[in-house]
Amino acid sequence: xxxxxxxxxxxxxxxxxxxxxxxxxxxxxxxxxxxxxxxxxxxxxxxxxxxxxxxxxxxxxxxxxxxxxxxxxxxxxxxxxxxxxxxxxxxxxxxxxxxxxxxxxxxxxxxxxxxxxxxxxxxxxxxxxxxxxxxxxxxxxxxxxxxxxxxxxxxxxxxxxxxxxxxxxxxxxxxxxxxxxxxxxxxxxxxxxxxxxxxxxxxxxxxxxxxxxxxxxxxxxxxxxxxxxxxxxxxxx
Amino acid sequence: xxxxxxxxxxxxxxxxxxxxxxxxxxxxxxxxxxxxxxxxxxxxxxxxxxxxxxxxxxxxxxxxxxxxxxxxxxxxxxxxxxxxxxxxxxxxxxxxxxxxxxxxxxxxxxxxxxxxxxxxxxxxxxxxxxxxxxxxxxxxxxxxxxxxxxxxxxxxxxxxxxxxxxxxxxxxxxxxxxxxxxxxxxxxxxxxxxxxxxxxxxxxxxxxxxxxxxxxxxxxxxxxxxxxxxxxxxxxxxxxxxxxxxxxxxxxxxxxxxxxxxxxxxxxxxxxxxxxxxxxxxxxxxxxxxxxxxxxxx
Numbered sequence: 001x002x003x004x005x006x007x008x009x010x011x012x013x014x015x016x017x018x019x020x021x022x023x024x025x026x027x028x029x030x031x032x033x034x035x036x037x038x039x040x041x042x043x044x045x046x047x048x049x050x051x052x053x054x055x056x057x058x059x060x061x062x063x064x065x066x067x068x069x070x071x072x073x074x075x076x077x078x079x080x081x082x083x084x085x086x087x088x089x090x091x092x093x094x095x096x097x098x099x100x101x102x103x104x105x106x107x108x109x110x111x112x113x114x115x116x117x118x119x120x121x122x123x124x125x126x127x128x129x130x131x132x133x134x135x136x137x138x139x140x141x142x143x144x145x146x147x148x149x150x151x152x153x154x155x156x157x158x159x160x161x162x163x164x165x166x167x168x169x170x171x172x173x174x175x176x177x178x179x180x181x182x183x184x185x186x187x188x189x190x191x192x193x194x195x196x197x198x199x200x201x202x203x204x205x206x207x208x209x210x211x212x213x214x215x216x217x218x219x220x221x222x223x224x225x226x227x228x229x230x231x232x233x234x235x236x237x
Numbered sequence: 238x239x240x241x242x243x244x245x246x247x248x249x250x251x252x253x254x255x256x257x258x259x260x261x262x263x264x265x266x267x268x269x270x271x272x273x274x275x276x277x278x279x280x281x282x283x284x285x286x287x288x289x290x291x292x293x294x295x296x297x298x299x300x301x302x303x304x305x306x307x308x309x310x311x312x313x314x315x316x317x318x319x320x321x322x323x324x325x326x327x328x329x330x331x332x333x334x335x336x337x338x339x340x341x342x343x344x345x346x347x348x349x350x351x352x353x354x355x356x357x358x359x360x361x362x363x364x365x366x367x368x369x370x371x372x373x374x375x376x377x378x379x380x381x382x383x384x385x386x387x388x389x390x391x392x393x394x395x396x397x398x399x400x401x402x403x404x405x406x407x408x409x410x411x412x413x414x415x416x417x418x419x420x421x422x423x424x425x426x427x428x429x430x431x432x433x434x435x436x437x438x439x440x441x442x443x444x445x446x447x448x449x450x451x452x453x454x455x456x457x458x459x460x461x462x463x464x465x466x467x468x469x470x471x472x473x474x475x476x477x478x479x480x481x482x483x484x485x486x487x488x489x490x491x492x493x494x495x496x497x498x499x500x501x502x503x504x505x506x507x508x509x510x511x512x513x514x515x516x517x518x519x520x521x522x523x524x525x526x527x528x529x530x531x532x533x534x535x
Binding site for chain 1: 445
């Protein structure tokens with residue numbers, strides 16, 4: 001099976017400091033679901049930044065969609081990024097855009113016409129329960145609502161990889177479950193999903209999901225043979 | 238690139254367009270007001286210099302030095318007749334003694350002129366083109382056969398310092414015009430950088446979702462174009478008001494002092510094009526500024 005992401009001995013260093021990520025080698029396959037866990041400061045967000053091409057690593061090799069992502073010319077990055085959906089930990093909604101416009105943003109960037117995008121965006125608004133708040137700006141939304149908008153924006157373009165940083169951190173358990181079901185549904189359609197979370201209970205909710213555990217910038221299983229959660233031992237950790 | 242100005246309404250919302258709230262349109266209006274006034278002054282000078290220069294460079298005054306008034310009148314008549322037949326002379330106008338005295342009165346005074354001071358006889362001629370040194374030489378030698386003490390004064394020679402001054406002023410106007418354009422470009426670059434910093438978060442999000450540098454640059458180009466057009470319109474109206482007012486003042490002034498000094502009609506077309514050119518320049522500056530700034534992002 002061809003991989004969607006391959007990390008080979010990847011290291012990331014900010015400035016002249018110590019390495020934030022060290023010797024990461026793993027492979028992500030299409031249609032797989034991964035949970036990424038680890039203590040605060042373990043490097044989860046940095047690893048996600050490498051995955052959604054916000055940073056280039058300091059060393060090592062990364063292949064995405066079968067191509068070398070490190071030597072990729074800058075003008076080809078947008079094409080790759082359009083294949084990746086991102087849910088940011090701090091949501092990063094555009095403050096002066098409405099809920100509708102925030103969700104429609106990736107489609108507009110991809111050049112989808114207004115006529116074509118109206119239906120999917122309206123459907124997504126209904127799915128996250130924010131149809132009534134379609135015209136509201138982020139400042140008018142609660143933390144949980146903002147998070148749902150951020151998730152809707154990330155998945156609206158049916159990305160090949162979905163990267164989510166603590167996507168259920170600000171929503172109630174019921175909504176967290178619904179969002180996870182959305183991720184699982186996307187996953188069934190072939191999207192590779194990587195969810196960074198502190199909430200180890202979520203690991204039990206997605207059948208067949210694999211776990212990547214980061215510890216001080218290193219994968220706890222450096223061979224990359226990711227294990228199937230949940231296991232009592234992991235839950236206790 | 239100018240077609241990038243037309244963006245769909247939803248794209249325009251990505252960078253809020255607070256056109257009248259920011260200082261940018263008003264700074265551009267002031268810069269363009271000054272630019273247009275300098276351009277108008279330059280165009281007026283250039284037009285006056287060209288028209289006056291063409292006219293004066295073809296004029297020559299023939300002086301006949303003769304103390305005897307009767308002989309002087311005869312020679313003037315003879316020179317006039319001769320010049321009317323001379324090839325290349327388009328008009329000949331003998332200046333009467335009364336006119337010559339009028340010209341000299343402010344310099345020599347009435348008393349001296351009344352004391353029968355000999356004054357030269359003058360004949361103004363106009364040639365079909367500015368005379369070269371050889372044309373003047375041949376004219377002079379031909380005239381000396383009729384009047385040996387004849388002198389030729391081409392008007393271009395005594396107007397030369399004045400036209401040199403005009404040229405210096407034209408260069409000065411051109412330099413100030415260019416400096417103002419440079420200053421306007423600098424204002425645009427600073428404003429775009431400031432807006433880029435304000436909306437860095439939005440641009441980063443666009444980038445991470447696969448937005449290209451050109452897509453981001455278009456947002457800024459549009460914003461800058463609207464600011465520049467608004468500023469240009471205000472600047473043009475203000476400059477036009479000043480020019481029309483000044484034009485009326487000039488028209489009311491002593492005509493002989495300012496004859497030939499008027500803003501040419503084609504100048505209005507040039508002035509109207511300047512705000513549009515500045516808008517295009519501003520869009521270009523915005524595009525390069527944004528794209529070069531974004532290249533520093535991954």
